[in-house]
Amino acid sequence: MPDSLRQEIASAAHTIVIKVGTRSITHSDGTLNTERIQQLAEDITRCCNAGKRVVLVSSGAVGAGMSLLGLKSRPTDLAKLQAVAAVGQAHLIQTYDKTFSQLGRRAAQVLLTLDDVKDRIRYLNVRNTLLSILELGAVPIINENDTVSVDELMTTFGDNDRLAAMVTNLIRAPLLVIVSDVEGLYDGDPSLSSSQLIPTVTAIDERILSFVRDKKTGLSKGGMASKLEAARIVTTAGENVIIGNCKRTSILTEVMSGELVGTLFAGQGKAISPFKRWLGFTAVTRGKLQLDAGARKAIVEQGRSLLAAGISDVQGKFGKGDVVALCDAEGQIIARGLTNYSADDVERIKGLKSAKFAQVLGHSPYDEVIHRDNLVLVSK
The missing domain is CATH 2.30.130.10 (PUA domain)
Known part of the structure; x- marks a missing residue:
């Protein structure tokens, strides 16, 4: 059943960033799931045809490389991992472009590193490029540049949740949809029947953060911790975030219909200017x-x-x-x-x-x- 707040957010969201993780578009063995990419492209195309602009932040380069190279397990050596990503990135974007072209759209590859957004001039260049791609009616497919992003060189975003949050602020998108392997934020372990889904979060406070912290160590754990950090970055800038389950094959369509999907993190106050978004959440x-x-x-x-x-x-x-x-x-x-x-x-x-x-x-x-x-x- 549609929710009035979500309907209001969806109506105002002229631009949407959707982030999908590796597990959302790969099989259990890590190889690329082309059927899931087809469903995702169809979902995005419906949204575009309804007059919205959509930016996709997608992982999956390593999974695509594994598919092409016949690997059964993910490499652990950094150089080999980056080599597999290099092989896979071309296949990943080709798969997206072929799928979108069958639906009347084109995909545009955009690979980023932290250096591309921490510098003010380069930040603006990336923003202008993304907005131009959207004006042309294409779908930007963004991924971290895994072939050159090395932790030791301090050029990594850390994860694509943070990258998606930065992109959302970069283009002032009113809504970020993070596709996860769980339905949303739970008040306990999602695997336990006693845990309840939290439908709406109005403030990311200590109570909310405690749901992703280890009770013994007090440290954040699991993928939900990075998603909460992404939600904090976006909502502090005044925009909204929804975390939903990748098992929903039409999650974007449901979100844009105002359905009660996953967990909504509501924006805090008025949206802030592009300069202050860079200053507060991207600049080093x-x-x-x-x-x-x-x-x-x-x-x-x-x-x-x-x-x-x-x-x-x-x-x-x-x-x-x-x-x-x-x-x-x-x-x-x-x-x-x-x-x-x-x-x-x-x-x-x-x-x-x-x-x-x-x-x-x-x-x-x-x-x-x-x-x-x-x-x-x-x-x-």
């Missing part, structure tokens, strides 16, 4: 500023700029114009912003009022260490 931070209670309150509750008087500690080496994280007394990151002063200068003026800047630094170009226009909250 160069340091940290620890705030006292007064500064935290001024930023979080009163929407004010960061003054030096409220800074208690400075960490990292950064220059004027770099992105820095703002932390509370417990070390939790609450905001990010572009600093007007270098780390050395902030160290010298921390705790001081702006009237004393000239005396200490010999100059006083800015009253604020970070102006409110260049600051975005990432947690409350």
